[in-house]
């Protein structure tokens with residue numbers, strides 16, 4: 001049901017196009033102030049997956065990156081389209097780590113169901129959270145393995 005494999009996406013101007021070639025590890029919504037600033041909106045949606053599971057079918061050479069520091073003090077490398085500014089994914093400076101695809105860049109977003117809401121401490125007060133069906137955290141979750149487990153469960157795995 002919530003299979004990421006084969007889904008397509010891209011930036012707002014169409015210069016960057018990608019296809020997902022494998023399954024996601026989890027999807028969550030983050031209400032931290034950084035995500036609000038980055039998305040120019042109320043929260044960010046992070047579809048976590050192995051870096052190898054995104055294939056750029058257009059504009060790969062045009063992608064630009066911008067480095068900042070995450071809450072944990074580590075480098076957060078943000079990849080975006082230089083023409084229209086759409087953020088495509090966030091990663092670290094280490095090639096072998098999972099990346100966080102900015103899930104609003106997918107062509108079809110109807111299948112997306114976050115398993116968790118994090119940093120609710122700074123959520124905009126009008127945002128309604130489905131607390132019965134989502135794990136909720138005021139800050140950063142201590143154990144992300146639990147989120148991955150919830151995602152597998154929701155996707156029909158074990």
Ligand SMILES: [Zn+2]
Nearest residue numbers: 011013081084
């Ligand atoms: Zn673009």
Ligand SMILES: [Zn+2]
Nearest residue numbers: 030031032035
């Ligand atoms: Zn955030």
